Amino acid sequence: MYFGLSEEQNQFQDYVKKFLSDNVTVDEIRKIANGDDQKLHEDIKSGLMNLGLSSLLIPENYGGLGGDLLSAVSIAQGLGTGVGPISFAGSYVMAPIALSLGGNDDQKDKYLPKIASNEIKFGVGLSEYVASREDSGIELNKGKASGKALFVIDGDDADFFILSDKGGTMFIVDRNEKGLEIIQLTTVDKTRLYLELNLKNVKAEVLQETENNPFVIQKVIDAGRIILSADSLGASETMIEKAVSYAKERKQFNRVIGSFQAVKHMCAEMAADLEPCYAMLWQAAHSFDHDPDEARLQACQAKSHIAEVAKMVSKKATEVHGGMGFTDLLGLHYWFKRIGLNRQILGGPELVREEAAELQGFNQ
């Protein structure tokens, strides 16, 4: 019996953490967030992609590493620690799972090897299936899609999009297809981009196995929720580290502020609440990989609980930094905002808790 990340998974995570801490300082994140240095952003993206992120979840017979979700979680935690400014949850977790489970053989042959080799990239837009806001929602009719998708994940520089209709039938749309309008949304978190897609009778390639079979879209959403939670967990870990080390250096009243119990106790509260989140997250990923009966409930509860803890951490860690925590100079807000974004995507805490209750038959 061993409960935790394997040695290999820990190593993979450490590579990601090390790459980010060596190459992506707060100054660099700021440049990327402000769109000031495209080349820098491209260099960082390719540096991270060279670690093999795109092939991780692609099955071996399609040229990938055949990794499981727990391996993806270990990467996502690492990306969260350094607010890694690249696509992951949508392009390299949700899309490969959607294609592997939902595609027919032709579709798998056509797309999976090219994702693995980083020749093509997918964005994923399933927000309408989780909770349709405003005028969003897509209708599929004889191979043509019309409607709007909001908060498409990892859509920037994507060649294709995976979207779904209200019934959970998933389909692929080519970025260059006629009738597709791409609108960039600006969220608080500028380390990753989100899109709105406006579709008017756009040619849609349906993922065959998802027709009248919401099992696939549910799995894809579960995976996305777990990966977003892992990202928030990593971001929270860094926020606590930053708060603790700041509190050990900053002096007031002739003492380091970390010797005041008011400050120490805030740090202890953050650490105490975050610590069980690791195990919760790993268990959810393990269930996704091996225990399908438990997986959805655990994904919902992990998404909700980790979002709540991360929110608390993002607030208290900022407070420990005092006025500096509020500045752009220190850049702590990039972690704060990343946590804020992850919390809402694919269902905020109240929505996923309601889903968890439904799964257990608690609301009639």
Next chain:
Amino acid sequence: MNLEYGPEYEDFRTEVIDFCKEYEGISFENTSSKNISRSEWQKILIEKGFIARAIPKEYGGFGGETDIIKSRIIATEFSKAKIPGGMGGQGIDMLVPTLLEWGTEEQKQEYIQPTLHGEMIWCQGYSEPNAGSDLASLQTKGELKDGNWVINGQKIWTSTAQYSQMMFCLVRTEPQAPKHSGISFILIPMDTPGIEIRPLVDMTLNAGFNEVFFTDVTVPEGNIVGKRGDGWSVANSVLGHERGSLADPNATMNRLNTLINMMKEETIDGRRLIDIPSYRDRLMQVQGKVMANQAHSLRLLSSKINPGQNVKLGGMIQKLVGTELRHEMEALAIDVLGEIGTLYEETPRLKENGSFQFHYMYFLGLIIGGGTNQIQKNIISERGLGMPKEPKVQEAS
């Protein structure tokens, strides 16, 4: 990640399940047809190796190896089958491990077996009215006179003092030494002349604790465990043991199920409590926390059997997180029951025997006891996060 215990352990699980079936419905109540005394039950469990597993045979234990996975399987299956586990308490949980580490051969022979069999009950004499969180400032005095310790002073928060045959007690024997090195660990028979016990009624209205007064209480010199002045180290070798046991994850899961069942049965205007969105959302929040803690306890278990898996911080948070969670869970039960939730003691319309109110208050007691949760936060921040201690202040006169 590998959550399988392996075939050897699954065989053991089957053995435990069979045992639970054999003793199904067993009870310590006289009225039950399956009545058994606690002490008899204790002996059966030891014989099977279900408790006292790693304690040598010559001291009344099973004489096997510690096996943390087997302990976990036993706890889980007993809890599922509602079979009573072994006895706990200060003697078995704290004194026995202490004696195994620090006791003389004579002390081990004399005390361990009757303690394990439930024939010798112990209480713990640590806290004093002026030595709570700052336990090492305790003042109960022990002087060596004519080969005997003569003890004077007062202890407080002494649970089970009224039923105990023995107390293990921290006593200041070296008044000149610095506070942590002037303390000795001394065993005191509770029928020694000069001991007075006064019950202390707590907010649950139970006399869960006592005050114990010592006036020239005289015990033999050989009743010391460890050397003179070693008492702080002796006591601390088992305090860690107590902290981990305050909020058992199996018990927490059972309580959550009790809460869920209650929310499915009770109604407002004919509507089940669980169907009311705001109540249901709070329930789901608590369930999320329980699931996180269940998973965390598996990670801690894993770290004990896989050397090299580092969860140092993870082990320090259990008392803080576990007690706060139980308190929150009982509070939710009271809130969803509304006015009905305030009923207590003997009264019509009482739910679950008043246990929601009882545990709501009881866990507030545990938040304070066993090292307050504020002290826990000091430990987590200092030892876990490496933050500095509060600077010492000049003593106020």
